[in-house]
Every structure is written in C-alpha cells, then in structure tokens.
Amino acid sequence: MALAFDEYGRPFIILKEQERKSRLRGLDAQKANIAAGRAVARILRTSLGPKGMDKMLQSPDGDVIISTFSFFLSFSLANDGATILEQMDVDNQIAKLMVELSRSQDYEIGDGTTGVVVMAGSLLEQAEKLLERGIHPLRVAEGYEVASRIAFDHLEKISQKFEFGPDNIEPLVQTCMTTLSSKIVNRCKRALAEIAVKAVLAVADLERKDVNLDLIKVEGKVGGKLEDTELIYGIAVDKDMSHPQMPKRIEDAKIAILTCPFEPPKPKTKHKVDIDTVEKFQTLREQERKYFDDMVQKCKDVGATLVICQWGFDDEANHLLMHRNLPAVRWVGGVELELIAIATGGRIVPRFQELSPEKLGKAGIVREKSFGTTKDRMLYIEQCANSRAVTIFIRGGNKMMIEETKRSLHDALCVARNLIRNNSIVYGGGSAEISCSVAVEAAADRHPGVEQYAIRSFAEALDAIPLALAENSGLPPIDTLTAVKAQQIKENNPFCGIDCNDVGTNDMKEQNVFETLIGKQQQILLATQVVKMILKIDDVISPSEY
Structure with a gap:
C-alpha cells in the first residue's frame, strides 16, 4: 500500500497494493496492448484480397449472419474492413484504436480499410520481437518513422501517372475494377466500375480537381438483377x-x-x-x-x-x-x-x-x-x-445485395474521386509493398544506430500484405513471396506481385491491377502512427480502480 502524508503528518492512501498488482506496467502492458491489436488484425487478415474468406457473425438478438463482413442486422452482407470493425462489440481500448484506424482510412480514402489494419498488426508483431530483445519502445517508434518515410518516398518513385478524360475513362475503370474485385458484387465489376466512373465525372470539377460525392445519389429497390443497375443523369x-x-x-x-x-x-x-x-x-x-x-x-x-x-x-x-x-x-x-x-x-x-x-x-x-x-x-x-447531380439506381434480388452493392459502390466512387485529385497509381497484388520492403531493407544499412533493427523489422512487416494475399488465394505464402521478391530484384521490375487470380503472370501491369498512390501512402502513414501510439503506452489505468 502506497502512503503519503499531508502537512499535519496524517497519512492517506495513494494506491492500494492489490490494485497495483492487478495493473499491467512496462513490458507486460506493451505486450498486452500488442496482443489486442494483433487479435483485431487476425480477424481481417483472412478476408484480404479477391479470394478472401467470409465471416459468420452473431447479432445481439441471436440471429446468425453469414457474411463477408456484415452489419449486425439479420441477414445483411458486406465486404469492407471498416464495416465489421464498426459493428464489432469492442471493449479493449487498443482494439478500439484499431477500429479508429480503419475508420480514418475509410473517411480519408474510402478504400484499403482491411489492408491498413493488417499492416498495423504486422508492425506490432515485429515490434514485440524488438521489445523482447531489450530495445527501447521509443527507439522502435523512431525507426518505424524513418522507415515509413522511406517507403512513402519509394511509392512516389514507382508510381505512374495516366491521363484521363470524358473520352478516355479506361484507366479510371480499371482502378475501380481492382477495388470491386474483392467484393461480393465482383461478377459485375466492369459494369459497376463504369457506372461509378461516369457518375464521378458527371459531378467533377476537372479544373479544380474537386469532386462532391454528395451530388451522387445512390438509390436501390428490391427486384430485377444486379445487371439492371443504371446511372440516371x-x-x-x-x-x-x-x-x-x-x-x-x-x-x-x-x-x-x-x-x-x-x-x-x-x-x-x-x-x-x-x-x-x-x-x-x-x-x-x-x-x-x-x-x-x-x-x-x-x-x-x-x-x-x-x-x-x-x-x-x-x-x-x-x-x-x-x-x-x-x-x-x-x-x-x-x-x-x-x-x-x-x-x-x-x-x-x-x-x-x-x-x-x-x-x-x-x-x-x-x-x-x-x-x-x-x-x-x-x-x-x-x-x-x-446534370451535375446524378443517381445510381441499384437493382438486386434482395435487400442484402442492394446494401452490399451500395457499400461497394461507395468504395469505387471514392477511388475514382481520389484519382481525379491525384492521377498517380501504383500496382496492386502486393507489388508495391514488396518493392517498398526491398527499398527499406536496403536503406537500413545507412543507419548505424539501434534504429536499424526497427527499419529492418518495418521492411519485414510490409511483407504481411503479399503473404496474406498468397495465403488467401491458396498459394504457399513463403515460397510465393520469395519467388516474387527475387523476380522483382532480378528484373528490376517493381510491378511484380501475387497472381491471386491464377492468370499466369506476376506482372500486375499486364493484369491491370491498379491502386491509388494516395491510398497506399495513407495506409503506411496511418498504420505507422497508430503503432507508434501503442508502443508509447506502458501503463493501463482503469478509472474503475479509483
């Protein structure tokens, strides 16, 4: 029991001994926080990519829901990392930080909500190994910050710009198709991507590079089939x-x-x-x-x-x-x-x-x-x-499909908006992460301090995205990753990624698998910021103890 004395010499209790014992401090607290963050990342990891698995959730009233990320409503479907985290009943404060991370990515970019959580979980996993080796959490955080800047700048180097306009919408359509590939509505991804791009171009101010998505009304009605979805000017x-x-x-x-x-x-x-x-x-x-x-x-x-x-x-x-x-x-x-x-x-x-x-x-x-x-x-x-106000009218066999299509189109609309703001792209399939991993690993030798260990760990954490893509696609993850990484280095081709759809080539440029540059950069920055925040927590104090 910790005691203190007032000016008259009277003792009073600061903290009861049993409460001090029940608290986690130092390395134990950091490990507990890391475990909570990794647990959330594990939930989303198996649903990353076009071949991601579904989830079964149970709503508070006992209804069972089979979904690929679902609202807690009876028989509703979704396929979005932010959706499941938004509806999960999370008590742990670190897990709530991961939920906020996904929400921030959704608010700022509109896509990549699953990948940012998976990346943060991998960074936490690598940080735990460094902490066990006796490296101070602040040195780990500093190393992660340096590595994130290296990866951020490298993404700029490997990015490509493309020109688009009312008569040339194919690059925009291909990028939106990449976003829709992992959704339940992927069988109609071409038609939905074209609708999303045409809707954004209809309301966009191309001179100011500004898009007001509030001018796009998304309406749905049960009946018909998904192919009947139309754009109304x-x-x-x-x-x-x-x-x-x-x-x-x-x-x-x-x-x-x-x-x-x-x-x-x-x-x-x-x-x-x-x-x-x-x-x-x-x-x-x-x-x-x-x-x-x-x-x-x-x-x-x-x-x-x-x-x-x-x-x-x-x-x-x-x-x-x-x-x-x-x-x-x-x-x-x-x-x-x-x-x-x-x-x-x-x-x-x-x-x-x-x-x-x-x-x-x-x-x-x-x-x-x-x-x-x-x-x-x-x-x-x-x-x-x-005509600067348009309506996307969705048809579907049931309410579940309409709600899922609305969420999928939201992601596609956000991607098209981001490309109008910044028409730089990187290639998907984990190619950007693998290329950044190689670049960060090479840059680690230029830092002689303890931060070098954290930079190398950051490079290893970047491999979590291609590993998860390979694993979810039924490929041997380690063998596939090492083969693709070796191919990138040998051919000096940063566009080589995981062939999730078994097309026969690892070149994501040939497969037309695009992602927005700002979306990928935002993933790395947000994941790094949250991990740094978690690493700096060395004591968890519950208000119920006082």
Whole structure:
C-alpha cells in the first residue's frame, strides 16, 4: 500500500497494493496492448484480397449472419474492413484504436480499410520481437518513422501517372475494377466500375480537381438483377404523382420546388372560429377553396407544369390539382429537394409569395416508372438543365445485395474521386509493398544506430500484405513471396506481385491491377502512427480502480 502524508503528518492512501498488482506496467502492458491489436488484425487478415474468406457473425438478438463482413442486422452482407470493425462489440481500448484506424482510412480514402489494419498488426508483431530483445519502445517508434518515410518516398518513385478524360475513362475503370474485385458484387465489376466512373465525372470539377460525392445519389429497390443497375443523369425519387389520374410523363417540365405547405395558411397562435350557421360554414369552405385555387393559378401563371412539395396536401386539394391539370408530388425529403434544385437549375421556394418564373427548375423529361407490381413506382427527373447531380439506381434480388452493392459502390466512387485529385497509381497484388520492403531493407544499412533493427523489422512487416494475399488465394505464402521478391530484384521490375487470380503472370501491369498512390501512402502513414501510439503506452489505468 502506497502512503503519503499531508502537512499535519496524517497519512492517506495513494494506491492500494492489490490494485497495483492487478495493473499491467512496462513490458507486460506493451505486450498486452500488442496482443489486442494483433487479435483485431487476425480477424481481417483472412478476408484480404479477391479470394478472401467470409465471416459468420452473431447479432445481439441471436440471429446468425453469414457474411463477408456484415452489419449486425439479420441477414445483411458486406465486404469492407471498416464495416465489421464498426459493428464489432469492442471493449479493449487498443482494439478500439484499431477500429479508429480503419475508420480514418475509410473517411480519408474510402478504400484499403482491411489492408491498413493488417499492416498495423504486422508492425506490432515485429515490434514485440524488438521489445523482447531489450530495445527501447521509443527507439522502435523512431525507426518505424524513418522507415515509413522511406517507403512513402519509394511509392512516389514507382508510381505512374495516366491521363484521363470524358473520352478516355479506361484507366479510371480499371482502378475501380481492382477495388470491386474483392467484393461480393465482383461478377459485375466492369459494369459497376463504369457506372461509378461516369457518375464521378458527371459531378467533377476537372479544373479544380474537386469532386462532391454528395451530388451522387445512390438509390436501390428490391427486384430485377444486379445487371439492371443504371446511372440516371438526373434524380430518381421514391415517390409517385399525388393522384393516379395525373400524367405519367411530362416533357420540357418546368418545376416549382416548394418547401412551404401547399395549402391555405393556418394561424400560428391558438384560435377558435365560431360558426353558428350553415351559410357561414359554406362561406369558410369557399374562402379556403378560393385561396387554394389562387395558389394553383399562380403556379400556372408563372409557367410551372409540375409542383414538387416537401409537405402534403389534402385529398380535396389533390383533386383540384388534377382537374386544373397541374401534376404534383408531395412528401419529398429535404435532401432530395436540394438535389432536384441543383440538377434542374431551380430555386427552392420557402414562401409561396416568392414563387416566380426564374425560380422554376427545368427538365427534359419527368416520368413515372413502375416496378414489379403497379403499386411500386418511382419518379425519374432526367435531361436536366444542369446534370451535375446524378443517381445510381441499384437493382438486386434482395435487400442484402442492394446494401452490399451500395457499400461497394461507395468504395469505387471514392477511388475514382481520389484519382481525379491525384492521377498517380501504383500496382496492386502486393507489388508495391514488396518493392517498398526491398527499398527499406536496403536503406537500413545507412543507419548505424539501434534504429536499424526497427527499419529492418518495418521492411519485414510490409511483407504481411503479399503473404496474406498468397495465403488467401491458396498459394504457399513463403515460397510465393520469395519467388516474387527475387523476380522483382532480378528484373528490376517493381510491378511484380501475387497472381491471386491464377492468370499466369506476376506482372500486375499486364493484369491491370491498379491502386491509388494516395491510398497506399495513407495506409503506411496511418498504420505507422497508430503503432507508434501503442508502443508509447506502458501503463493501463482503469478509472474503475479509483
């Protein structure tokens, strides 16, 4: 028991002896932290690459889920490292750091969430060996920092730039196909990659090299097959016309976009209307009808041929709209209204009195499309004046497939966005990691201090990605890695990687297996930062002890 004394000589307890014994400190704490981080990495390791294995998870209510990374929902599918870590019930604080690592990669790059965790786990494994040899954790962290910079710069050297444009999208498509190769939807990877690239180019500002992914709406509906997924140069809204007798197709539509109620105004204060005769009641009804009739007439006077309203209106008003030949759509969400306004070049009208001809949006075609039964309909707004808002409409046999396709397309969209920001690529299949490993190993000789051991360990940790790819593809990992590394050195070809798909060549350039340079660099930097943070922790104190 640790005691201290106040200014009057009275003792008080700082820390109880049994609590001091229950705490892990020094090397024991570091080993425990490393074990927690490696445990998370082992979960994701077997799912890396195009031949990765599936996982079976159990949701809190006892439902069993068979998936390749799944949400904790009944019978949902996913194939993303960030997804499973996001939904795992993690108590250990170091494991939570690994979850944050994957989340950071997903937020910044959108792809590579599995690889960054596997790399961090390998760095921790190598660091544990150095700690057991008596090397101070700070020296290990410093060596890792030096090695990560060497690998970062080497990636720049082996990267290649490619030119792309509206007429030359093949490089972008090939890179997105690499991302989709490890997904459940890989059988349609070519079609989905083309959709993702065309959607990004439609909303991209190529002069500023900026892409706002919020302008790409991803919508899905159960039914049909995955091959029916389409790109709509406009907006698809999961609504239909407010009255079944309204026209289902409007050409050269002029759209009034309202966020105000399309009905007579109601006083905002409490009120009471005393009506004691039938004549007064009829007069009130006539006034309300006349007010709404004037609203409809104003819409027609400004030239509107379609009204899209955020709020609803009653059946009587709906009937009047139908008779006055003014189609309308009600209960449209605020986000969808913004996208419609962007796509059609219109202005959202918050007060009905502000409606004017210049605030109307314009679209070439507005049509209602039926799916399956006649009750399931959607509204397509196409051929818009400003096509810088598009919709990817996904079809699938069940909700699981649609949700997985949405997550897969998110990764592909992020990859295409990253390539527009920086059109440098490296080649996949573990070729970049193997080349960096060789470069870091060679650079270790130039550092005479203890950091040399950490730099060599970093080089060995980089081999974890190609080893996992080979193992998951059913190849002998050690033999395959050594053969590819020897081939890289002999031929001076940094594009040699693991032939996961058994194509017959190790040259990833010939296989068109691309990855973004900034995504690969981000993986190395993030993994190194988290490992350095974990190595500097030498005591774990739980707040429940005090």
